Amino acid sequence: MSTSLKIQIQTTPETKVRDYLNALNGILSLTERELDVLESLYIYDPRNAATTDARIYAANRLKLKSVAVLNNFIKAIVSKNALVLRDKDGESKYTYHPLLINMETNKQVLFQFN
Numbered sequence: 001m002s003t004s005l006k007i008q009i010q011t012t013p014e015t016k017v018r019d020y021l022n023a024l025n026g027i028l029s030l031t032e033r034e035l036d037v038l039e040s041l042y043i044y045d046p047r048n049a050a051t052t053d054a055r056i057y058a059a060n061r062l063k064l065k066s067v068a069v070l071n072n073f074i075k076a077i078v079s080k081n082a083l084v085l086r087d088k089d090g091e092s093k094y095t096y097h098p099l100l101i102n103m104e105t106n107k108q109v110l111f112q113f114n
Contacts, residue, residue: 009023016103017039017042017043017103018035018039020100020103021035021038021039021042021100021103022035023109024099024100024109027099028080028081028082028097029080030077030080030082031076033073034073034076034077034080034082036062037058037062037070037073037074037077038077038082038083038100040054040057040058040061040062041054041055041058041083042096042100042103043061044057044058046096046103048093048094048095049083049093049094049095049096050074050083050094051093055067055070055071055074058070074094078094081097082096082097082100083095083096083097084096084097
């Protein structure tokens with residue numbers, strides 16, 4: 001017998017990114033500060049993760065002393081696979097975990113347990 005449970009999460013345009021990250025954090029296992037960093041990077045650029053400009057934006061938004069401090073958080077986020085380092089055309093760049101790509105347009109995420 002198959003049953004499904006639907007849980008609706010009320011959100012606003014201002015909090016949607018953070019609400020989505022919080023909902024998936026059982027999988028991602030990020031700290032609050034890592035969630036802050038990932039949210040800031042995504043708000044700046046939902047397609048290209050952790051670009052130089054996005055790092056500057058996130059460091060300023062989170063009132064960090066420097067981008068170097070932010071880089072420590074980015075390393076931790078990468079180690080938890082929420083950001084993925086890819087080599088494309090001989091150039092390394094970060095992308096978001098597949099669950100995070102297009103999070104603004106994803107209406108639902110289905111978890112299936114067997």
